[in-house]
Amino acid sequence: MSELSNMKCEACRADAPKVSDDELAALIREIPDWAAIVRDDVMQLERVYKFKNFKQALAFTNKLAELAEAEFHHPGIFLEWGKVTVTWWTHAIGGLHKNDFIMAAKTDALLSDA
Numbered sequence: 001m002s003e004l005s006n007m008k009c010e011a012c013r014a015d016a017p018k019v020s021d022d023e024l025a026a027l028i029r030e031i032p033d034w035a036a037i038v039r040d041d042v043m044q045l046e047r048v049y050k051f052k053n054f055k056q057a058l059a060f061t062n063k064l065a066e067l068a069e070a071e072f073h074h075p076g077i078f079l080e081w082g083k084v085t086v087t088w089w090t091h092a093i094g095g096l097h098k099n100d101f102i103m104a105a106k107t108d109a110l111l112s113d114a
């Protein structure tokens with residue numbers, strides 16, 4: 001588990017810088033199951049989680065929602081039977097901030113929670 005999962009998000013500010021190419025290259029290596037994609041001109045982190053059924057996918061979704069509220073940083077969540085697609089980016093800057101990598105690592109850590 002990456003050290004990122006033990007960090008706290010900083011407040012989202014509109015003037016915060018997006019991660020640089022070098023920062024992106026270093027940070028993405030810490031969350032190897034995530035992809036950095038560009039959607040509607042916005043760089044985002046995305047991962048698909050697989051589950052046995054809808055009930056388990058929903059339970060994970062609810063845990064993620066609690067995490068987002070606790071950190072006041074919110075993902076895109078697409079819930080389907082047996083699948084949850086999670087997308088992280090920072091709306092305030094229209095791209096990726098270190099917060100997004102922290103939250104992706106924290107999202108992964110939810111899987112190991114009981």
Ligand SMILES: C[C@H](O)[C@H](O)[C@H]1CNC2=NC(N)=NC(=O)C2=N1
Binds near residue numbers: 072075089
């Ligand atoms: C008003 C604004 O949406 C809030 O300050 C927070 C809430 N959660 C957020 N979540 C994400 N992913 N990006 C934001 O910029 C963001 N801003």
